[in-house]
Amino acid sequence: MRILILGVGNPIMGDDGVGIRVARMLKDKLRRPDVEIKELSVGGLKLVEEMLGYEEVYIVDSYSPPDAEPGRIRESTPDQFEDTLHPSSPHGTNFTVALQLYRGFEPDRIPKRIMIFTVDIDPEFTFRESMSAPVREAASTLTEQIARDIEQTLAPK
Amino acid sequence: MKNVTINPITRLEGHGKIEIFLNNEGNVENAYFQVPELRGFEKFCEGRPVEEMPDITSRICGVCPEAHHMAATKALDAVFHIDPPSPAKKLRELLYSAFYVADHTTHFYILAGPDFVMGPNAPKAERNILGLINKVGLDVGASVIKHRSAALDVVGMIGGRRIHPTCGVPGGVSKPISEEERARIEEIAKSEIEFAKFTLKLFDDIVLSNKDYLNLIKSDIYATETYYMGLVDEQDRVNFYDGKVRVVDPEGNEFAKYGAADYQQHLSEHVEPWTYLKYPYLKQVGWKGLVGGKGSGVYRATPLSRMNVAEGMATPLAHVEYKRMYDTLGHKPIHSTLATHWARLIELLYAAERMHELSRDPEITSQNVRTIPTATPDEGVGIVEAPRGTLTHHYQTDEKGIVKKVNLIVGTTNNHAAISMSIKQAAQGLIKRGEISDGLLNMVEMAFRAYDPCYGCATHTLPGQMPLDLNIYNNERVLLRRLTRH
Numbered sequence: 001m002r003i004l005i006l007g008v009g010n011p012i013m014g015d016d017g018v019g020i021r022v023a024r025m026l027k028d029k030l031r032r033p034d035v036e037i038k039e040l041s042v043g044g045l046k047l048v049e050e051m052l053g054y055e056e057v058y059i060v061d062s063y064s065p066p067d068a069e070p071g072r073i074r075e076s077t078p079d080q081f082e083d084t085l086h087p088s089s090p091h092g093t094n095f096t097v098a099l100q101l102y103r104g105f106e107p108d109r110i111p112k113r114i115m116i117f118t119v120d121i122d123p124e125f126t127f128r129e130s131m132s133a134p135v136r137e138a139a140s141t142l143t144e145q146i147a148r149d150i151e152q153t154l155a156p157k
Numbered sequence: 158m159k160n161v162t163i164n165p166i167t168r169l170e171g172h173g174k175i176e177i178f179l180n181n182e183g184n185v186e187n188a189y190f191q192v193p194e195l196r197g198f199e200k201f202c203e204g205r206p207v208e209e210m211p212d213i214t215s216r217i218c219g220v221c222p223e224a225h226h227m228a229a230t231k232a233l234d235a236v237f238h239i240d241p242p243s244p245a246k247k248l249r250e251l252l253y254s255a256f257y258v259a260d261h262t263t264h265f266y267i268l269a270g271p272d273f274v275m276g277p278n279a280p281k282a283e284r285n286i287l288g289l290i291n292k293v294g295l296d297v298g299a300s301v302i303k304h305r306s307a308a309l310d311v312v313g314m315i316g317g318r319r320i321h322p323t324c325g326v327p328g329g330v331s332k333p334i335s336e337e338e339r340a341r342i343e344e345i346a347k348s349e350i351e352f353a354k355f356t357l358k359l360f361d362d363i364v365l366s367n368k369d370y371l372n373l374i375k376s377d378i379y380a381t382e383t384y385y386m387g388l389v390d391e392q393d394r395v396n397f398y399d400g401k402v403r404v405v406d407p408e409g410n411e412f413a414k415y416g417a418a419d420y421q422q423h424l425s426e427h428v429e430p431w432t433y434l435k436y437p438y439l440k441q442v443g444w445k446g447l448v449g450g451k452g453s454g455v456y457r458a459t460p461l462s463r464m465n466v467a468e469g470m471a472t473p474l475a476h477v478e479y480k481r482m483y484d485t486l487g488h489k490p491i492h493s494t495l496a497t498h499w500a501r502l503i504e505l506l507y508a509a510e511r512m513h514e515l516s517r518d519p520e521i522t523s524q525n526v527r528t529i530p531t532a533t534p535d536e537g538v539g540i541v542e543a544p545r546g547t548l549t550h551h552y553q554t555d556e557k558g559i560v561k562k563v564n565l566i567v568g569t570t571n572n573h574a575a576i577s578m579s580i581k582q583a584a585q586g587l588i589k590r591g592e593i594s595d596g597l598l599n600m601v602e603m604a605f606r607a608y609d610p611c612y613g614c615a616t617h618t619l620p621g622q623m624p625l626d627l628n629i630y631n632n633e634r635v636l637l638r639r640l641t642r643h
Contacts, residue, residue, distance in 0.1 A: 010216055011216060012201060012213060012216050013195070013216075040320065041215075041216050041222065041321070042220075042222070042320055042321075045263065045267075045305070046320055049306070049309075049319075050320070097285050097286065097287060100287060101286060101287060101290075101298070101302070102302070104287075104290075104295070104298065105295075105298060105299050105302050106302070125195055125196055126195070126196045126197045127195065127196070127197045127198045127200070127201035128197065128201065129201075
């Protein structure tokens with residue numbers, strides 16, 4: 001089975017880069033040939049294109065809803081973002097539309113399982129490499145959790 | 158008439174916001190566009206080795222990291238006083254042309270296309286690429302995916318990665334390409350030319366042949382008279398990678414032409430207390446506020462601007478399309494903001510043709526792709542055309558190449574003033590005597606979507622879009638209505 005971990009975020013925008021941090025910690029923790037780990041600072045179409053051809057994908061990202069609780073970890077699937085199907089982003093399509101697009105055109109290459117792990121953050125507007133304490137702790141917790149999930153999934157039956 | 162003073166507008170945090178202020182008669186007096194501005198970039202860069210800048214700056218924005226990478230690489234050439242060998246410049250331009258093909262294809266089919274193909278009043282659920290594919294057919298959708306992907310393959314072959322290319326180094330690029338790669342790039346380029354021609358035909362059939370759309374493109378509500386800016390080659394033709402910056406006035410006369418190192422002699426930045434956004438303007442004309450015309454230093458840098466400042470396109474098919482656009486719209490410069498979408502497609506064709514030309518250049522597989530710098534670094538400016546506008550990177554270092562100071566003018570920054578002006582104009586056409594037309598939000602959004610603005614927001618936070626509020630206030634600054642896009 002080919003598994004991909006995609007850490008998404010901006011590594012020079014503080015808590016926004018939590019996905020990248022988790023990806024880097026997992027690189028140290030999980031040294032397995034059947035698990036690939038990538039870092040991305042892009043969204044939409046490019047994000048979906050990076051996922052094609054894998055069986056399972058873990059996306060790790062920050063999340064900034066109106067009721068954000070910095071450090072809170074959420075687990076979702078793409079279906080739970082259905083209501084964002086209508087992009088207003090002026091420069092690209094969002095992840096949900098991109099995924100639907102590729103489901104239509106490259107259905108065999110879409111991963112069978114896509115899990116989205118997010119860490120709540122307050123909106124970030126300042127360039128920095130450090131993270132706030134709750135988000136840093138959440139990154140460590142999430143790293144352990146994903147590593148355990150993957151080891152269990154890949155353990156010989 | 159009561160004067161509406163903005164005193165103060167709350168600084169924006171978190172959302173994009175359009176504020177429209179009405180006068181006594183219920184007509185639009187002023188409109189302002191605000192987004193959260195990213196802060197502390199210069200401080201972040203101070204103390205770092207300047208060679209890190211192509212990587213750092215490509216993280217500023219998840220939409221066009223390639224443009225930042227290229228501008229940063231050129232700035233490094235200047236900082237280290239090194240001129241790359243000719244094959245290296247051609248490889249950089251080849252990568253950059255492929256990036257433009259991917260970017261402009263995406264923009265049209267994701268964004269502009271749905272606006273026109275589905276119509277501005279189509280339900281939200283249909284006004285996206287999925288709705289467009291439903292209307293024009295699955296084959297078209299498959300072709301979009303295939304051609305976008307192929308263009309990114311070219312970026313990957315030259316740049317080391319499809320996303321976040323890493324090939325730019327001071328004095329050249331990090332590796333040559335093989336003959337096998339060259340041949341593949343040539344094949345891809347041929348296909349991209351056909352696809353660009355097809356896309357222009359689609360635009361012709363769906364948009365230009367539709368009188369209502371053509372009138373919309375020509376209408377006053379979307380026309381803003383400003384100065385224009387873009388890079389041109391020695392024959393004053395559009396070039397994305399290199400050349401001189403040319404500025405023309407609202408009547409099309411050359412106003413300025415300068416090399417990258419001289420940009421600060423021509424541009425200044427105006428600051429308003431109520432926004433983090435800076436407003437670059439032409440120093441020699443002066444800042445007169447958010448107004449257009451020859452007496453105001455506001456300028457635009459967009460695909461349409463690039464065509465307005467140029468005398469033509471450097472490739473044959475694109476040049477024919479360029480002439481057709483000016484013949485159809487009747488004059489040069491074109492002030493109609495919506496024509497930017499047409500200009501973008503002409504650029505798509507040019508980028509594909511340029512890819513093809515460069516892939517067949519005898520030097521393109523040369524092994525001579527770098528000259529190692531030996532001079533002491535100090536200061537340098539690199540300018541490229543980002544898809545969204547002229548992109549300027551300016552670095553100052555100490556004698557060891559450690560960054561002391563950074564100044565960037567990103568593509569969209571050039572257009573900050575013009576975006577507010579375009580929004581105001583669109584709103585003026587749609588709000589009369591206090592009556593707000595249906596579809597106001599989308600028609601106003603069409604004005605700023607033509608700029609394809611990139612505000613460098615957090616690159617990805619799910620669900621991946623910037624919420625936008627449009628607030629309308631009466632002459633006493635009481636909020637009448639809020640329209641929201643989330």
